[in-house]
Amino acid sequence: MTHVVTSSCVNHKYQDCVSVCPVDAFREMATYLVIDPDECIDCAACVTECPVDAIYYDDDVPELEFDWIEKNEIEAVDAPFADGTAEVLAEG
Numbered sequence: 001m002t003h004v005v006t007s008s009c010v011n012h013k014y015q016d017c018v019s020v021c022p023v024d025a026f027r028e029m030a031t032y033l034v035i036d037p038d039e040c041i042d043c044a045a046c047v048t049e050c051p052v053d054a055i056y057y058d059d060d061v062p063e064l065e066f067d068w069i070e071k072n073e074i075e076a077v078d079a080p081f082a083d084g085t086a087e088v089l090a091e092g
């Protein structure tokens with residue numbers, strides 16, 4: 001089980017989630033973040049930090065976003081560690 005970033009993150013890439021994660025589970029893609037399922041401990045701290053409600057517990061991911069479960073898992077493998085200093089791409 002893990003938490004998952006979904007499509008609402010794309011072209012927003014807020015960094016609020018990164019700073020509250022106790023295990024540094026976020027990874028950086030060009031226009032969004034993903035969560036490494038091997039690192040996430042399901043603390044849920046990041047969920048309420050996201051201004052665009054992009055993060056879900058994997059059992060709660062909306063059906064239209066199901067592909068993001070595998071996307072997080074696959075892309076996190078080679079993605080660089082997110083340290084919270086990347087540019088925020090959009091406001092609101």
Ligand code: SF4
Pocket residue numbers: 003020021022023024025026035039040041042043044045046047
């Ligand atoms: S649920 Fe907790 S451990 Fe998992 S990514 Fe969010 S803040 Fe990090």
